[in-house]
Amino acid sequence: MATKGRQGMAKSSEDHCHGLRCMDAGDLDPLVTEFTRHLTVLGHKSLTVSGYDAAARHLAQWLTLAKIAVADIDDGVADRFARHRCRCPGIRRERSVSAKYVRRVRRFIEFLGERGIVQRKPKPALPTPHRRVVEFQDCVTELTIDRHGRMVMRLLPALGIRPRSWNAQLIRDVIIAETKRVSLAYVKTMTMALRGYLRFLSARGLCRAGLDQAVPIIPQWRLSSLPRYIRSSDVETLIATCDQTTATGVRDRAILLLLARLGLRAGDILSLRLTDVDWQQATLSVRGKGRRETRLPLPQDAGDALLAYLDQARPHVADVRIFFMSNAPIRPLTGSSAVSDVVRSAIRKAGIPVPSNGANLLRHSAATAMLRGGATLDTVGAVLRHRSPDMTAHYAKVDVTMLLQIAQPWPGDA
Structure with missing residues (x-):
C-alpha cells in the first residue's frame, strides 16, 4: 500500500491530488489564517469559518500539486479545481467537489484579490451616460438621481442624441411605445423624468422651448383606492x-x-x-x-x-x-x-x-389609528411628513363614522 501511495504521488496532476497528511496550505498558510480571521470578524460562526478554512487549504495544496502559481489564479483555475477528482485521505472522501465547497474556494480567491495577491476580474462596464444626462442628474435631488437618469437613458436610443431635432410627435410616439412594454405606473414616473430633462435642456438652449408640454399625461387616479391597513x-x-x-x-x-x-x-x-x-x-x-x-x-x-x-x-x-x-x-x-x-x-x-x-x-x-383616535388630518400629516394635504385626506376614507355624518341622502330615499 505504501508503494502504491508513493507511485500515486509521483503521478499527481491537476486531475488527481494525493497526500498522506492533512491539507497543507504551504506558502499560502499565513493568508489562509488571515482569511479565517477576517471571516470571524465579519460575524461568521466557528463551524462556518472552519469550512472556509478547509476549502482554502485544499485549494492551496491543489495549486502546489498542479504546479500553478498563485499569481496565475483566475476563474479558469477555479473551474479546473472544481472539476478535479479529489483523493485526499483523511480530509475528503468524495472524488467530486460540491458546489458549496467551490463557492467557499471562490470566496477565498476573492479575498486574495481584495488583498492584491491575485488579479481581480474587472467588473463589466456599465453604459456611460450621455454628458447631458450627467449634467441633468446634477440638478436632481439625491434620492431620484439614479432612477431618473436610468429612465432618460432608456429613452435616448429612440429619441436620438440630438435634442435640437426632437419634436412633439417624436416625444409622444416614444412614450406611447413605452406603455406597451412596461406598466403604466412605471411610464408615469418615466414621463416625470423626461419632462424634467426637457426643461433642463430648454433652459440651456439645447432643445425647442415647451417640449416638456408634449410629453403625454398617463392617466392614473391617485388615492382612488382605500388605504391598506390592519387593526x-x-x-x-x-x-x-x-x-x-x-x-x-x-x-x-x-x-x-x-x-x-x-x-x-x-x-x-x-x-x-x-x-x-x-x-x-x-x-x-x-x-x-x-x-x-x-x-x-x-x-x-x-x-x-x-x-x-x-x-x-x-x-x-x-x-x-x-x-x-x-x-x-x-x-x-x-x-x-x-x-x-x-x-x-x-x-x-x-x-x-x-x-x-x-x-x-x-x-x-x-x-388610520391616529385618525380614528381623534387626531386631526393636520396632525397625522405632520407625523407622516406629507407634503400635500391630499395625501393625508386619503386616510379619511377609512373613518366610516365620520363619512356617514357628511354623506348626503340618496335622491328618492325616505
Whole structure:
C-alpha cells in the first residue's frame, strides 16, 4: 500500500491530488489564517469559518500539486479545481467537489484579490451616460438621481442624441411605445423624468422651448383606492411575535415599533444614524423625501426597544448606522426589501390576514389609528411628513363614522 501511495504521488496532476497528511496550505498558510480571521470578524460562526478554512487549504495544496502559481489564479483555475477528482485521505472522501465547497474556494480567491495577491476580474462596464444626462442628474435631488437618469437613458436610443431635432410627435410616439412594454405606473414616473430633462435642456438652449408640454399625461387616479391597513390589535400581535431572547428578535421588535408608532418608511429605517436619537429630549430625527429633516417624538415603548437593541443586539462596529443584518457577514441593512422582510416574517408568525405585506402596511395602520383616535388630518400629516394635504385626506376614507355624518341622502330615499 505504501508503494502504491508513493507511485500515486509521483503521478499527481491537476486531475488527481494525493497526500498522506492533512491539507497543507504551504506558502499560502499565513493568508489562509488571515482569511479565517477576517471571516470571524465579519460575524461568521466557528463551524462556518472552519469550512472556509478547509476549502482554502485544499485549494492551496491543489495549486502546489498542479504546479500553478498563485499569481496565475483566475476563474479558469477555479473551474479546473472544481472539476478535479479529489483523493485526499483523511480530509475528503468524495472524488467530486460540491458546489458549496467551490463557492467557499471562490470566496477565498476573492479575498486574495481584495488583498492584491491575485488579479481581480474587472467588473463589466456599465453604459456611460450621455454628458447631458450627467449634467441633468446634477440638478436632481439625491434620492431620484439614479432612477431618473436610468429612465432618460432608456429613452435616448429612440429619441436620438440630438435634442435640437426632437419634436412633439417624436416625444409622444416614444412614450406611447413605452406603455406597451412596461406598466403604466412605471411610464408615469418615466414621463416625470423626461419632462424634467426637457426643461433642463430648454433652459440651456439645447432643445425647442415647451417640449416638456408634449410629453403625454398617463392617466392614473391617485388615492382612488382605500388605504391598506390592519387593526391596532393586529399590529400588537405582529410586535408580540418577536423573540426577545434572540438578537434578531430584539432588532425586529425595535423596527416594528418604529414603523407602527411613528409611521416611518422603510427608507427611514435604513438611513437612521446613532446621532439621530436624542435620548435627553426623547426625539428622533428623520430625513425623508426631499432631504427634509423632521424631529419626531420617540414613544416610550419604541425608545425602550431601540435602546435594548443598541445595548444587547447591535454589532460592535464603528459604523454609525443603527440597524444591521442579523446574519454574517456583518453589514448594515440595505434595500427597503430588508425592512419589508421583517414585517413579512412577523405576519407569517402571527398568521393573521393582511391586505399587503410590506413596511407600508404599518405606516398606513399608524395613520388610520391616529385618525380614528381623534387626531386631526393636520396632525397625522405632520407625523407622516406629507407634503400635500391630499395625501393625508386619503386616510379619511377609512373613518366610516365620520363619512356617514357628511354623506348626503340618496335622491328618492325616505
